[in-house]
Amino acid sequence: MRVGRESLSWEELLQDAATLLDGVPDGGYSVIQEQNTLAFILRWVAGVSGTRRCVVLDAGLPDDVADGIRAEVAAHWGAPQALAPHPGWSRAAAPGAPSRETVVVHHEAVRSGELVDGPADSPFLLALTSGTATLPKGIVRTRGSWEASFASSTEFFGLTRDEVTLAPGPMSSGLGLYALSECLYAGAEFRTLASFDVDAVHDAVEHDGVTRLVLVPSMLRVLAERGILAGVDASSLRSIVVAGAKLDPRTLEAARRWAPAARIHEYYGAQELSFVSGSCLSPQDPLTDHLLASTSVGRPFPGVEVAILDADGVPVPDGHTGSIAVRSAMVSEGYLWGTDEQGLTRFGEWSTVHDQGFLREGILHFLGRASDMIESGGLVIHPQEIERAVGALPGVEFALVTGVDDPLRGERLVAAVRTGHRGLGEGQLRIGLADLVDPRMLPEAFHELREIPLTSRGKVSRAMLSEWILNGDPRVPRLPA
Secondary structure, eight states: OEETTEEOOHHHHHHHHHTTGGGSOTTOEEEEOOOSOHHHHHHHHHHTSBTOEEEEOOTTOOHHHHHHHHHHHHHHHOSOOOOOOOTTOEEOOOTTSOOOOEEOOOOSSOOOOOOOBOOTTSEEEEEEOOSSSSSOOEEEEEHHHHHHHHHHHHHHHTOOTTOEEEOOSOTTSHHHHHHHHHHHHHTOEEEEOSSOOHHHHHHHHHHSOOOEEEEOHHHHHHHHHHHHHHTOOOTTOOEEEEOSSOOOHHHHHHHHHHSTTOEEEEEEEETTTEEEEEEEEOTTSOOOHHHHHOOBOOEEOTTOEEEEEOTTSOBOOTTOOEEEEEESTTOOOEEEEOOOTTSOEEETTEEEEEEEEEEETTEEEEEEEGGGOEEETTEEEOHHHHHHHHHTSTTEEEEEEEEEEETTTEEEEEEEEEESSTTOOHHHHHHHHTTTSOGGGSOSEEEEOSSOOBOTTSOBOHHHHHHHHHTTOTTSOBOOO
């Protein structure tokens, strides 16, 4: 295990984590809210041993939200007992090893402990939804659900003990926490950074033996584009795993150029459902226009059955749109708090969070959340589908589609794009979309996106884009014809 320049051997990890076990009794829980550190890893390993449970919070979470989450957890699970590392205690490196500090925990009276797995049906993690609501919903995960996930993901990603994984994002995120835990399960080396740093990732890839990256698309894009410009050698990368959002065409093309030998794994899932589907683009697979514009998110993950359900929970025929539902051993237990109509819903053995999509010849296509749908003139339009097509056009770096209020049709469809050159106009975009989009779903207007509309939590906001367009905001001027 390595965080930046500090590291723990497997022996040190087991020994140091075991000293933490007295901090929380079996059946109790701890709250972890800190940056990427070795202490985070130790607290996580100890905090889920036996029947212990962890609540993992983003270190940058606003105080009022963090306090609200802690209050909700305490109301359901009682008061927490923290696994807190002693800040002033360190151990010298082993003889002959490079000088470094190993973060361990010091107790006045350390009793011997043993790291063990608890029963499969026991809860071990309270995950949090990533929505923009003031208070995220709390999702209860059992040990058995993650054990099933590990078995499937290591098979799908081809994760073996000889891989060196670098996950440069926060370990407190769902993606980072799972990458850490998956490597612990597989016995593979895991690395991260104190904070995301492009140069540090490039250095690790080029000189430090990293063979596998696990990250979100925005990180991959900046790493690939800057890596190409700087001539960073990424030939050692054998695998890139991406999740959190669908890869846009420009990022996919840049990643292929920067790391030509890497398999690019992309998966779709949800905190409540775990893995749903995934795809793997081998170095030999061509990047066709239709692949780049496709809404496909691959085939069902190993151990997962996928169906498309209507509003009553009845499966719909192949090619018809509805709610994406799964049947697998990886599904969460549900919410500790925050149940609502838009959240996890069960229809017998099928579970859904109401993401919209369709199946065609065994391939799942993701169209977005039901709340994102745009109704215009009797048509129901999924903006992600149009964004994918617009983003595949030459000269388009980023695309965002939204609905603007219209008294006759309910909403009219508009698109905003960030372009690579100033000569790109609305007419060229319309011509490029002719073979990619149903003519009835072509945006009625195209705007230049001089600034990406973001919420206070960094989420892209279609509602904000609509307001800008309605108000004639200079950040989104109309593109020339």
